[in-house]
Amino acid sequence: MTQEKPIFDYHEESQGERLARKSKESPFMVFGLAGLAAAVGYGVYSFKNRGKMSTSVYLMQFRVISQGIAVGAITVGMAYSLYNNHFNKPKKNDLSITGNVTQS
Secondary structure (H helix, E strand, C coil), X not given: CCCCCCCCCCCCCCHHHHHHHHHHHCCHHHHHHHHHHHHHHHHHHXXXXXXXXXXXXXXXXXXXXHHHHHHHHHHHHHHXXXXXXXXXXXXXXXXHHHCCCCCC
């Protein structure tokens, strides 16, 4: 008896396909990327208009702000996951979900 090799449906994923797949798996990733782009844009703009502030002080302040945004995004994502996993469960008495409705 010969053993057949399993068939895998493998294809190269483009960057757009990968971003679409990852955004369906984790919707907060899109918000994180948008926040990253906004923070970098704001940082470049404010670096240009920083006045007499030294570069090292400015970069230290920007690092603290960026870390605060990252911690906030992680906290919101964890709260969302906690809500979906523990508080947003379907009720056992809801017959429309189970499909056990009989009509006479």
